[in-house]
Amino acid sequence: MADPARATTEPLVQVRDLKMHFPVSRGLLGRKTGAIKAVDGVSFDIMPRETLGMVGESGCGKSTTGRAVLRLYDITGGSIRINGTEIGQMSQSALRKHRPTMQMVFQDPQACLNPRMTLAGLIGEPLDEHTGWSRARKLERIYELMDAVGLNRNFANRYPHEFSGGQRQRIGIARALALNPSFIVCDEPIAALDVSIQAQVVNLLEELQEKLGLTYLFISHDLSMVRHIATRVAVMYLGKVVEIAPREALYADPLHPYTQALLSSVPDPDPETAQQVRRIILKGDVPSPANPPQGCNFCTRCPAVMPVCREIEPETREVAPGRFVACHLHDASVPTSIPTGGPTPGGASTTNQQGGSS
Amino acid sequence: MLNGDAPVLDVRDLKTVFRTRGGEVHAVNSVSFHLRPGELLGVVGESGSGKSVTMMSLIGLLPSPPAEVRGGQVMFGGRDILKASAGELRRLRGREIGFIFQDPMTSLNPVFTVGFQIMEPLRKHMGMRPEAARVRAAELLDLVGIPDARKRLKDFPHQFSGGMRQRVMIAMALACDPKVLIADEPTTALDVTIQAQILELVKDLRKKLGMAIVWITHDLGVIAGIADRVMVMYGGQVVEQAPVRALFADPRHPYTRALLQTVPSVRGERAPKLKVIEGQPPLLGAHPTACPFRFRCDKAHDRCGRENPQRRVVGAPGHDVACHWDPDGAGLAAAGLTSEGVVNG
Numbered sequence: 001m002a003d004p005a006r007a008t009t010e011p012l013v014q015v016r017d018l019k020m021h022f023p024v025s026r027g028l029l030g031r032k033t034g035a036i037k038a039v040d041g042v043s044f045d046i047m048p049r050e051t052l053g054m055v056g057e058s059g060c061g062k063s064t065t066g067r068a069v070l071r072l073y074d075i076t077g078g079s080i081r082i083n084g085t086e087i088g089q090m091s092q093s094a095l096r097k098h099r100p101t102m103q104m105v106f107q108d109p110q111a112c113l114n115p116r117m118t119l120a121g122l123i124g125e126p127l128d129e130h131t132g133w134s135r136a137r138k139l140e141r142i143y144e145l146m147d148a149v150g151l152n153r154n155f156a157n158r159y160p161h162e163f164s165g166g167q168r169q170r171i172g173i174a175r176a177l178a179l180n181p182s183f184i185v186c187d188e189p190i191a192a193l194d195v196s197i198q199a200q201v202v203n204l205l206e207e208l209q210e211k212l213g214l215t216y217l218f219i220s221h222d223l224s225m226v227r228h229i230a231t232r233v234a235v236m237y238l239g240k241v242v243e244i245a246p247r248e249a250l251y252a253d254p255l256h257p258y259t260q261a262l263l264s265s266v267p268d269p270d271p272e273t274a275q276q277v278r279r280i281i282l283k284g285d286v287p288s289p290a291n292p293p294q295g296c297n298f299c300t301r302c303p304a305v306m307p308v309c310r311e312i313e314p315e316t317r318e319v320a321p322g323r324f325v326a327c328h329l330h331d332a333s334v335p336t337s338i339p340t341g342g343p344t345p346g347g348a349s350t351t352n353q354q355g356g357s358s
Numbered sequence: 359m360l361n362g363d364a365p366v367l368d369v370r371d372l373k374t375v376f377r378t379r380g381g382e383v384h385a386v387n388s389v390s391f392h393l394r395p396g397e398l399l400g401v402v403g404e405s406g407s408g409k410s411v412t413m414m415s416l417i418g419l420l421p422s423p424p425a426e427v428r429g430g431q432v433m434f435g436g437r438d439i440l441k442a443s444a445g446e447l448r449r450l451r452g453r454e455i456g457f458i459f460q461d462p463m464t465s466l467n468p469v470f471t472v473g474f475q476i477m478e479p480l481r482k483h484m485g486m487r488p489e490a491a492r493v494r495a496a497e498l499l500d501l502v503g504i505p506d507a508r509k510r511l512k513d514f515p516h517q518f519s520g521g522m523r524q525r526v527m528i529a530m531a532l533a534c535d536p537k538v539l540i541a542d543e544p545t546t547a548l549d550v551t552i553q554a555q556i557l558e559l560v561k562d563l564r565k566k567l568g569m570a571i572v573w574i575t576h577d578l579g580v581i582a583g584i585a586d587r588v589m590v591m592y593g594g595q596v597v598e599q600a601p602v603r604a605l606f607a608d609p610r611h612p613y614t615r616a617l618l619q620t621v622p623s624v625r626g627e628r629a630p631k632l633k634v635i636e637g638q639p640p641l642l643g644a645h646p647t648a649c650p651f652r653f654r655c656d657k658a659h660d661r662c663g664r665e666n667p668q669r670r671v672v673g674a675p676g677h678d679v680a681c682h683w684d685p686d687g688a689g690l691a692a693a694g695l696t697s698e699g700v701v702n703g
Contacts, residue, residue: 265554267579
């Protein structure tokens with residue numbers, strides 16, 4: 001799978017066939033008896049100054065993908081190029097040199113801030129690690145960062161517990177910005193925050209992106225927030241990307257049956273709309289990533305499942321410019337119409353409406 | 359009460375205070391509401407708004423100390439249950455008033471089978487014999503859509519997925535056929551596709567069983583889909599209450615208005631920039647003599663700092679708001695002095 005080779009610019013981040021399997025061991029000797037395929041062959045590009053939204057339900061591998069892209073894990077396979085440098089198999093010591101350009105904002109700001117460090121210490125920590133600056137210069141940078149994320153300079157000597165959730169997330173963002181990165185992975189940055197605070201943090205991320213020319217991988221389960229912040233959106237299910245599309249196209253006309261079900265499940269904050277929406281209620285739960293089904297990963301819950309789905313894994317193909325989907329319904333070479341006997345529906349936007357399994 | 363239907367639950371002027379080392383925290387401040395038979399009342403608010411504490415205090419689930427229910431009246435079944443003894447309350451809880459909590463993993467006991475836990479209220483409250491209770495438990499699991507119900511009674515909670523566990527919780531809450539069901543963020547811990555399953559189930563169960571439900575959530579989308587009436591809480595107070603359509607079509611409180619604008623949607627037009635409510639939710643240390651929203655409110659006035667606004671009827675029947683500001687008229691309304699009078703409940 002490859003995103004369109006956009007002639008204008010090179011992608012900042014290029015991920016190909018990324019695999020992250022965690023071994024499952026049993027017994028006293030820790031024999032390996034299998035693997036959790038948390039991320040299993042994921043590919044995507046992120047263009048400079050763009051936000052790629054990554055959505056999916058818990059356990060689909062979206063956070064693992066984010067961490068693997070920054071090499072917080074030793075990946076099982078695949079290639080990751082950031083800014084033209086291949087970091088997929090680079091050693092952790094060699095990676096240190098590249099860390100300043102790629103940073104992460106974590107979900108729980110409470111858990112990722114050392115409670116015994118002051119705010120200045122926390123924000124200055126990356127500077128201590130990666131620069132040989134003088135104290136005065138570091139302090140100047142710390143104040144600059146606090147201004148940038150909207151924290152009062154007088155708070156520099158306070159401790160994390162004195163701050164609210166939204167302010168703590170601002171500290172987390174300031175830390176990530178300290179070394180002037182070009183690429184930031186935001187892993188559920190707003191999930192732990194109250195509704196009225198979420199908008200504050202999202203607006204801050206957008207302002208910073210504009211001002212500093214940042215590129216984001218924005219991981220979230222909140223489809224409405226992703227619609228707001230992302231330029232393009234990737235939908236993950238059970239360790240695989242099932243669809244990637246520009247934001248408008250994805251929300252207006254989702255192609256993969258999973259994306260369709262996911263979007264239809266999001267409750268709408270308007271009683272009128274809520275009544276009109278035709279919901280696709282998926283049956284059952286997500287299968288275990290240790291033992292994914294044969295064929296398409298979604299075949300156990302798909303409302304439009306066909307016999308071929310249980311046999312062959314669908315390839316990801318570009319069905320319209322910039323729109324990638326991994327589904328047999330959108331593959332002209334697969335005879336989707338056998339059950340009904342009609343001609344194969346052509347065109348990318350046609351949704352096959354076969355109900356239930358055959 | 360404007361409507362004829364006598365409420366199953368009628369709460370007036372409920373006040374709950376937490377005593378802490380830093381002083382008293384006014385978690386629930388003069389909350390009044392009622393619940394009619396068969397109705398689903400949505401309670402919306404952010405963390406710390408007092409929505410859960412309100413429901414916990416009315417059935418005596420808060421540890422005392424530090425909590426202290428300082429005043430008010432909770433009429434249920436013709437009597438004030440705030441005055442009921444611990445034993446009476448225990449008989450009430452689970453039997454007459456059912457509960458569903460947010461996190462099904464922490465509310466189910468991991469060392470007992472699911473069947474045992476569903477049978478427990480049936481045996482304790484209804485005095486059923488084990489065989490009868492087992493049959494009823496299987497029926498309940500079947501009712502909430504768990505396949506192979508009889509066999510799954512022998513399973514432990516960890517053998518169920520998150521959505522299935524929440525179904526088990528619902529089955530337990532329904533076991534004694536309660537008149538009122540209190541659901542505290544029951545779908546917050548679930549994924550959207552599973553949340554959609556549970557919401558469908560609740561709609562279906564309401565049609566079949568017809569109990570009254572209080573549904574606590576911070577998700578306006580969930581409320582819009584299932585509630586008949588909505589109560590918005592902020593800083594331990596009810597700031598607005600209305601039938602669901604009226605609330606979304608014509609919000610009167612500045613907080614409700616702002617809240618509705620900060621939430622993006624996956625449908626319809628996409629707003630280029632999110633509206634923001636500046637500032638932080640209030641700490642509830644000070645005595646509530648002023649409007650709790652005044653520091654974040656773009657309509658705030660000196661009167662809001664002097665006087666905590668009373669709830670007053672506005673617009674459609676059953677719509678009331680606690681705010682000095684009147685979106686229809688210019689400036690401040692004469693709160694509490696209008697011809698419609700002050701609302702209580």
